[in-house]
Amino acid sequence: MKEFDHWDEQEHADLTEDEKQILDDLGLQGSTRRKFLKQVSAASLSLWAASTFSSTLLAHPMKETPTKPAFLQNEVAVSFSVNGETHQLNLDSRTSLLDALREHLGLTGSKKGCDHGQCGACTVMINGKRKLSCLTLAATCESHEVTTIEGLAKNGNMHPMQQAFLKHDGFQCGYCTPGQICSSVALLKEAEEGEASYVTEDFRKISSNLELSEEEIRERMSGNICRCGAYNNIVQAFREVHSGKEEMPSWEFATEEQMKKAKNA
């Protein structure tokens, strides 16, 4: 027993607040928790627990936002709505929307990748259109409606696109994921409205509810770079939500025969 007590202490020292909260939310306490931690790897945890996670666990605002700096250059007052809530901010005119969201409103879901419009990690929706928050000056957002990854979940339930990304393992390090999901959600609407892309066969014919081929999905998601290369799974996740049909992950384990063949090759 002594050994276990020691382990328990160590466990608490090693786990972050978030991890502890996740385990508490899953109802795992004491010896059950220890057994659980020994048995599962982090990777299988994410798949197994997908349905149990609530959105607040996956994206929640910081509890305390930084205070306003004492001195601002070229101060601008701007008021805009983020995820349905209106905010009034006084900012340095240079502040990007991304920095305003992350540093002033504590919404750290939107990620700063390249900060030059080349990676898409900062993608948010402004007045319903997906845009890059790193190249948007916050000052230009007066009266605009911004939706970030934090605003996609409703009443504690994840957006179907968030669920699909989890189910199909559409991320590895996850840094690009909020932007990928925002982009995917906006894309659903673009397809519904019949917006064409460079690879659309004949866009002189106007239609709505475009059915997107894999080539179309790839072209339309090309503004969101993922360096882990989770693209195949992202396409799969998008297809499931777009078609409304449940898809199983496209990979499967190699058969014994295939394994043998590979070993002998």
Place this chain on the structure above:
Amino acid sequence: MRPFQYTKAETAQAALQAQATQTSYLGGGTNLVDLMKEDVARPERLIDVSSLQYDQVSSNENGGLSLGAMMSNAETANHVDIRKKYPLLSMAMLSAATPQIRNMATNGGNLLQRTRCPYFFETSMPCNKREPGSGCGARNGMNALHAIFGYSDSCIATHPSDMCVALAAIGAQVEVIGENGKSRKIDFSDFHRLPGDQPEKDTVLEAGELITAIHLDAPVFADNYYYLKIRERSSYAFALISVAAGFQLNGGTITKAGLAMGGVAHKPWKLREAEKFLKGKAPKLEHFEQAAEIEMAEAKPFKDNEYKVEMGKKAIVRALTQAYERTA
């Protein structure tokens, strides 16, 4: 980023009056804000013109359509009338950047985007376009992405836009208003400049002038069109070479051709000789090849971009063939 004053203009008049030295108009910001972060652009004042009411597609006196300068590239490319009547323009615009950037970028801003020459972006390198008189790093440097037509001793950069290549092929006028509130129209082929000894000036716009509209000529090439964009990856990259090709057919003969190239000059490069040659000819491969030869004979490449001559020929032929196959 250096400090700047920000003002939002509610009317064009207010925008024009607020003009002063070291002032830039801000549209979608996809290029300007990036250049400011890189310390390449250093405006002391920004006038946000993005909500001025130049945001519609409307009919014009040429029998064509006019594109509001503040409309986004995405809205323009996907506008029902543009897709139907000017599919070459839609196709070119949809090949550019990404959906996020097209949702932000404005039509006026697209015309004013700066070169992607790496020497222009890297402030530790000489660049006559960024800092007149400092020299050109590209001429004897890494010039694989540079011009093969119309360059000068002081600058060999290329114009990055896809939209502008299509506009050069179709024919358009740019309407601008100046400080006195008077408007003037500039033929599209005169709008962008060749570098000469003033490469810092991309266009013929005078200080303080604001683009309000792009007027398209009566619809042409609605059936035979293709925008071919050759790049290092199949999406989200600037063109090494692009070709906007369109022609009109009547009884098996080309009655009018519109051709322009991107990635080869300081401005969208109109292929006038090829256009002339194709008029009255049958749309056949050998004619396409001859047109390409004629046009590319004038190319003068550098050490790293010789490939652009052969690629240019092939691209012209390919774009014309694809344009022909559209209706076949």
